[in-house]
Every structure is written in C-alpha cells, then in structure tokens.
Amino acid sequence: MSDSSQNGTDVVVVGGGAVGCAIALWLARAGVAVTLIERDRPGAGASSAAAGILVPEAGPDVPPALLALWQRGQALFPDLIDYLHEDAGFPVEYRVAGRLVLALDETRFAELREHAALQQAAGIRVELLDGNAVREAEPAIAAKVTGAIYFPDHALLDNGRLSAALAAAAVRAGARVQASRAVAGLVLEDGTVRGVRLGGSAGTEVLACRTVVNAAGSWAGQLDPRAALPVAPVKGQMLSLLTWPPLLRHIVSAPGVSLIPRADGRLLCGATVEDAGYDTRVTAGAAAQFLGAALTLVPPLRDCPLESTWAGLRPRCTVDGLLIIGADPRWEGLYHATGHFKMGIISAPSTAEAIAHLIAGTSCDLDLTPFAPDRCLASPSSTPGLTNRPADLPA
Ligand SMILES: Cc1cc2nc3c(=O)[nH]c(=O)nc-3n(C[C@H](O)[C@H](O)[C@H](O)COP(=O)(O)OP(=O)(O)OC[C@H]3O[C@@H](n4cnc5c(N)ncnc54)[C@H](O)[C@@H]3O)c2cc1C
Numbered sequence: 001m002s003d004s005s006q007n008g009t010d011v012v013v014v015g016g017g018a019v020g021c022a023i024a025l026w027l028a029r030a031g032v033a034v035t036l037i038e039r040d041r042p043g044a045g046a047s048s049a050a051a052g053i054l055v056p057e058a059g060p061d062v063p064p065a066l067l068a069l070w071q072r073g074q075a076l077f078p079d080l081i082d083y084l085h086e087d088a089g090f091p092v093e094y095r096v097a098g099r100l101v102l103a104l105d106e107t108r109f110a111e112l113r114e115h116a117a118l119q120q121a122a123g124i125r126v127e128l129l130d131g132n133a134v135r136e137a138e139p140a141i142a143a144k145v146t147g148a149i150y151f152p153d154h155a156l157l158d159n160g161r162l163s164a165a166l167a168a169a170a171v172r173a174g175a176r177v178q179a180s181r182a183v184a185g186l187v188l189e190d191g192t193v194r195g196v197r198l199g200g201s202a203g204t205e206v207l208a209c210r211t212v213v214n215a216a217g218s219w220a221g222q223l224d225p226r227a228a229l230p231v232a233p234v235k236g237q238m239l240s241l242l243t244w245p246p247l248l249r250h251i252v253s254a255p256g257v258s259l260i261p262r263a264d265g266r267l268l269c270g271a272t273v274e275d276a277g278y279d280t281r282v283t284a285g286a287a288a289q290f291l292g293a294a295l296t297l298v299p300p301l302r303d304c305p306l307e308s309t310w311a312g313l314r315p316r317c318t319v320d321g322l323l324i325i326g327a328d329p330r331w332e333g334l335y336h337a338t339g340h341f342k343m344g345i346i347s348a349p350s351t352a353e354a355i356a357h358l359i360a361g362t363s364c365d366l367d368l369t370p371f372a373p374d375r376c377l378a379s380p381s382s383t384p385g386l387t388n389r390p391a392d393l394p395a
Contacts, residue, residue, distance in 0.1 A: 009035040009176070011211040011359065012196050014183045014223060016040075017047035018159065018345055019337050020215030021166035022352035028173035030356055035207065036167065036175060037198065039182035043163030045217045046344060049312020051238065051260050051270050052159035053251055054346040055099055055151065058122035065367040066322065067122060069350050072366060076349035077155065088169035092161045093263050099154035099251040100134060102145050102297060108255075109147040116149050125152055140247045140298045156251055156260055159345050166348075186212060186224040186334070193333035211359060213335045218278070218313040220324075220338035227331060229324060230376050231338055233278055233313035237286040238270030241294075241304040248298065256293030266307060269294050273314075273342075282309040316341045319376035323347070325354055329374045335359065336373050 011027055013020045016038025024036040038044070054077060056070035081094040103109035112128070119126045127150040134148045135141055167177050184199030187206055195208040214220050218233035244265040252259040260268040269290040287309060294301050317324055317339035328334040337355050340347050350366065357364035 008033050009207060009209045011035070011213060012037060012183075012207060012209045013213045013215055014196065015045075015214070015216035015220070016042040016163060016167060016177065016179065017045045017215065017217050018043070018163050018166065018348040019047075019217070019340060019351055020213070021163045021170060022348040023213055023215055023337060023355050024170040024175045024177065025166050025173060026349075026352035026356040027359065028170050028175035030360065031174075032356075032359070034170075034175045035209070036170065036177045037181050037183050037196065037207075038167075038177070038179045041164075041179050042167035042177070043160070045219075046236075046312040046314050047163045047217075047348075048160050049236065049238065049310055050159045050345050051258060051268055052157050052162075052345060053099070053258070053260055054155040054157065055251070056124065056154075056343075056346065057151070058118050058124055060118075063322070063370055065370045069323070069354075069366055069371075070343055070346050072353070073346045073348065073350035074153075074155065076353065077157070077346075080349055081157070084165045084169050088165060088172050090161070090165035090168050092165050093158035094155065095157075095263070096153060096155045097250050097261070099151040099253060100129070100138065100141075100148040101151070102134065102141070102148045102252060102254040104144055104254065104296075105146060112147065112149045119149070119151075126150060127152065138248055138250060138252065140300050141252070142297055142299055145297065150250075154251055156262070157345070158262065162345065162348075183216075183223065186227060186331070188224070188226055188331055191330075191332055193331050211333045211335065213337055213355060213359075215337045217338060217344075218315040220315060220336065227328060227334060229336060229338070229373070230318040231315050231324070232275075232318045234316045234341065235274040235276040235279060235311055236271040236314055236342075237274075237282050237309070237311040238268060239282070239287055239290055239309040240307040241267045241269065241301060242307045243267045243301070243304050247300055247304075252297065254293065254297055257290050257297070259294060259298065267301070267304070272311075278313060280311040280313065282311050314341050314344070315339055317376055322376075323351070323371040324373050324376060325351055325368055325371040326358060326373050329377065339371075 187195040221231040
C-alpha cells in the first residue's frame, strides 16, 4: 500500500454529488490534501436530478438544528456562487426568486395562515397574499387560487451545473478529482481507516489516506459492510416544460406539484416521494399528476411543449430521517456526510463547512449533535416514517 504522505492524499471523499464536491472544495481551500472519487461523473446522482430550490421552512417535524443547517447553507450560497463564477470560471444560475405556496380554497388558506405564524416564530420572513395579490405577482395563475404564503427569501439555482462547478473549483483549489472510478471498499486496520480500495475497469488499487469522508448519497450504506449505515433511496420523479417567454417568475408550490422557472425558459415540475428502491424509471402516473396539478394552477401551460422527464434517489436515514454528519464511532478516521433527503442541495455548503471543522478539530457554530452517526447505528433495522406519496414538495 502506498503511504498517504507519498501520494499526497490525507483525505479521500467518496461520492461526487453536491455534498461530496462541496466537501472537497472546502477541504482544498483549507489546505488539506484531498482526493474525491466519483464512480460516474460529478453530479451523476440525486444532485443533478433535484429541483434546485433553496427553501428552508420551519415545521413541526423540523428540529431547530436542522433548520439552522439549512439556513446556514442558504446563507453561504451567494458567496459560493460568486466564487464559482469568478475564481473557477463556472457560472451557475442562482436567483432569489421568492416562493408562493398557493391555497385553492379557504380551508387551505386558513392552514397556510397558521403555517405563516410558525415561520415568523422561527425568524423566517413570510407574507400572506390574497388571491388578487397572487395574480398581481403572477398573472398566469388561475382565478380559483384564493391566496398564498410568500417566502421572499426562497431561491433557486441550476443544480444540474452545481456539482461539476464545485468539482472544477475544488481542482483549482488543489484537490484531485477522479471520475469514472468506484470505491469498492475501505481499508480498515486496528480500528482505524488506512485507505480505500478502488475498483473498476482500471483494476483494483489501494489509495492510502488517514481520513475517509463517505458522501456516497443513497449508496452510503453500502460502502463497506464493516461500516454499514442505515441509508435508503427515496425516489423523486420530475419533468420539465418549455415556456417562452417565461410564464412564471417565482417558485410556485401547491398540493401535487412545485413549479420552478429557470432563466432559460424551462419550467421544472416535481416531485414524487416514493419508496421504490433504486428504480429511476419515470411513470405515466407521476407525469399525469404533475401536469394535472400544473394546468390547474397555471392554465396557459397547456400550450407549452413537454421537454424532459427524469428521476433521482434522495438519500434518507431509515432510523429517523435526519442527516448523518460526523465521525463513525467504529472506525477512527471515517466520517459520514449523507442522509440529506429532500434538502441536500441547500445543505451542501453547510455540510462541507461542518465536515471541514470536524476534520480540523475546530469548533463549528452549528449544533451537529442530532446528526451524529452513533445515534442511528444502534438500531439500523428500523424503518419508520416514509409513506409513499404521489407528490410532496418542497423537494
Ligand atoms: C427529484 C428530486 C428533487 C430534489 N429537489 C431538491 C431541492 O429542490 N433542493 C434541495 O436542497 N434538495 C433537493 N433534493 C435532494 C437532493 O438532491 C439530495 O439530498 C442531494 O443531491 C444529495 O446529495 P449527495 O451528494 O449526498 O448525493 P448524490 O448527488 O446522489 O451523490 C452521491 C454520489 O456518490 C457516487 N457514489 C456512490 N457510491 C460510490 C462509490 N462506491 N464510489 C464512488 N462514487 C460513488 C454516486 O455516483 C453519486 O454521484 C431533491 C432530490 C430529488 C431526487
């Protein structure tokens, strides 16, 4: 086995999604010798399939530490996007578009009023709009919409470019990125990580390192049987329409669909939340669901061409649905950064910042206790929480 000091790698990051690429960038900028290994190409997994909306929202099921991590991610994005453009020469569309969560009847509007109060109590800016104010903001929205909550700070970005941009920036900052190379297992000795085994058509090879960060998304549980994690995929289907000139300016959500207007005229519609294993086929039922809901909310969409359909796999902790961020108590030098479920794009920068602090042994402003891996290793077989729903956004 080659020595980590000889090959110049102290940290290996497994997985080139938004989370792994952001971690590689953060570590490289901190002067750490880091190599990222991605078996396909950066962004091949959930990170490119996502809707790309940054929509932190308080709720009864959202612990304060989780909301804080989302908000930290949201706060880091403007500078990160500038950095990717100016330093790495890789522009990524980013816009604080605002988000309208629509009500189609008075009962729903009353629920939204309560939801708005919850947001305000958590310090999240919201406004309540009646139906006329909604149509002033978005003239294409149907007359039957009775009102909305407006989140002025909710943003969108082109997640299809994000992972590649982060990977390119990481390389410029000194990281090594190996694509089309899979990690086949960990090298573990005396309770300590010594490296990773690389597989694939190029043959088997050991890459020595002192630290491994497991950012393998929905596959994070399968990295090595001795370091198994309770992570499972949650399927999300989406489709896009072409709208030119764009019919919407804001992100629009309602039961059954969210609509995300990109600058190039694409309107993304999604997403399902399904327990379907590693299946990424798009179904007629999901497409019918999105199109039906979208046309009810924005009738002029009926004339827009259908552009594309796709599906991706959100990584979810099967024990409690929370993130898994931190050191593995079984193996010194092994860290996990996964389980981001519906909010992995917004959480990528804050997760990277947290992992960089953990590896450096410096203090992090975020409370990572609820995400510590040891809390979900005790009962890895329980699988509560997820019921298949045809569509459930924000993501
Ligand atoms: C339809 C949909 C909509 C979504 N919308 C949003 C949204 O609007 N906002 C938001 O914040 N989040 C959203 N999400 C969630 C978000 O996409 C995920 O939480 C996030 O992308 C997870 O990032 P990741 O890097 O952990 O995983 P991934 O992007 O899946 O990356 C994991 C990578 O690891 C690689 N890999 C796996 N095993 C190995 C191995 N052994 N060796 C080498 N490489 C390996 C894979 O090839 C993959 O590229 C959405 C998800 C879906 C599916």
